[in-house]
Amino acid sequence: MNRHRTTETEEVDEVDEVAEGKAHRRRTVPALLLAAGLALTSGLAACGEAAEVRDPQTRTARDSRTVGLLLPDSTNRFAEFDRPLIERRVAELCPECDVEFASAQADVATQQRQLDAMITKGVRVIILDAVDSKSLSSSVDRARRAGIEVIAYDRLVEGPVSAYVSFDGERVGRLQGEALLRALGDEARDGQIVMMNGAATDPNSAWFKEGALAALEGKVTIGKAYDTAEWRPVNAHVNMAGAIASLGADEIDGVYSANDGLAAGIISALKAAKIHPLPPVTGQDAELAGIQRIVAGDQYMTVYKPFRLEANAAAEMAVALVRGGTPYGIATGTVDSPTTPDIPSVLLTPIAVTADTIEETVVKDGVYTVDQICTPRYADACERAGLTPPSPAP
Template sequence: MTRTLRSAIALAGAAALSLGVVATSASALGAGSEKQGDVKIGLLLPESKTTRYEKFDRPYIEQKIKELAPNAQIDYYNAAESATTQQQQVNTALAKGDKVLILDAVDAKSIQSSVQKAHDAGVKVVAYDRLAQGPVDAYVSYDNHKVGELQGKALLAALGDKAKSGVIVMHNGSPTDPNAGQFKAGAHSVLDGKVKIGKEYDTPNWDPNNANQQMSGAISSLGKDKIVGVYSANDGLAAGIATALKAAGINVPLSGQDAQLDAIQRILIGTQTFTVEKPYKPEADIAATMAVNLAEGKKLSSDLVPTTVTSDGDRKVAAQLLNPIVVNKDNIKDTVVKDGLYTVQEICTPTYAAACKDAGLE
């Protein structure tokens, strides 16, 4: 074999080796890209009447997912308070190939079959804010029993000596929302024996209009002079209740929850006494982190799921429960403003300027 031929063979071999390395690198790059592309997450929120979901939860969750997995596919759905619609949306998410569902259930019981369907398909489910029934893989929310306790204690403090001089009316929220039952239980654990409950209502779909009608009916039935306070499980209900109270010429302590902007403004002018803030960003960030980890096949760390909750009677679900905060006129600046929910300018529109000045919000 001539030197020229040997050289040609050596060069051909080197070229083949070089091409092989390039091909291997390209293959590895492609595999990495494919794995990143496998981060496909369906985000299913329950409704838009409560302002938090579109204003806070959705953008925070999507932002955190993209931070952790820039090429992630996020499919968003809002069920507009319809359990049937949400079941159909789960089917759509599964058909699209989503690997993980972040699910805030409209109806925790009726969604169980959809959760089971996802589980059977190998799709992970992160229950967000409300604990859906079925084989959920992880859950993040606030300590809902504690929310009710805080509401009960703050309402008692606002009632003071008037606690036993009349009756209170309770509006507990939607019977299909498991959180509502926990708020109610927490509130009763504080209020029972210390106040007399004149009327108590569940309010389907957390509908402010229904709450308004219920409160108007309670005033007619009990008499406006008998009512010394109102327990409202959230700020949406409180909006309807406050309207009914104002129409009847009643100004009594009124609770709330979710730290909605209109609730903060009612607190400033004295038509609502307090709300309970559940900072949305920490909850959203945790849900997003859970979802990305599960989509990437990782085990959830004890930092993400430091505790468990019980579902379906005896099913243990890995969970993280965060701590809520009572917001009243005295700490608005140190809570919702400091936490970035609202700016002073957003709160203190011309209608509320004088009340803001009185509260030190300038």
């Protein structure tokens, strides 16, 4: 299924900075969806970069009611969903608890300082989405020795963590691979794709890749495969431009993209090369821009991970630990990290989203409204896709 060039000027999408992927190998198969209400609140709790770290022999007071929340960056997902959802659920379950928040802005050294600062302040529990799963191991160990429980959130950090909450990463990759094969149809057998994986330093990236390869290998030719440094869309753009130059613009029938941010970079490279029609491109995270690209026909699918369920599970585990309990009543299985076996875990079920299922997934769950998706730029595409705002109440 060859693609041809067009002489028309194509718009090159702006490539935004986007984050991450998710998870590590599971030992059991949990996938229990935790019930909870969607609620967004905002709060500010700055965590400074303290130079002095609490002596691990000086343990956190057992009556501390502070939950530390360390997220890797301030992209839309974390700013609009994870942070406010976690803060709201902690407040609902534990009115006497405080949440101390900091964003690492995708910098490992910054996150190390933030974690050390929380140890110094004597928080009781830290919910940690690590920028780098290996580099934070020593800080996680210091936290444990200071009597602070660490919950690995979204990405399994190394070190003595007490619990882990994420999505089934292998399932994410399988959903992406299976969707790409469906898009290729009968032409998959003789087709050729490019595989754009996430960062090699992220254990989630390897998990997604494993699931995708399980679906793709033997059913389509993988002409080029890349690990995308730092999950940066600009790096995906460069990689994709290289694949086009190497394979030929007419010889790329589909692209496996590990997430929506990489898809933005990939699609901008395809458009810059004047490839039309665009080959099917996968994604993950159900970002608003990704959903809009799906409506417009530029991106084929994404993977929706109900962040509310993930955030609620982490908050519930944190409150249980703050009150001296354990996460076992919330966990639905266990996982092993390279350093720690049998970590109580919740691994949730991801959901594939295409143009036909936007309304029954992200719109139904209140992630986005039709008005948010169907801005004037996408109005015609939304009409073709059957996405129309609800009629106003009489």
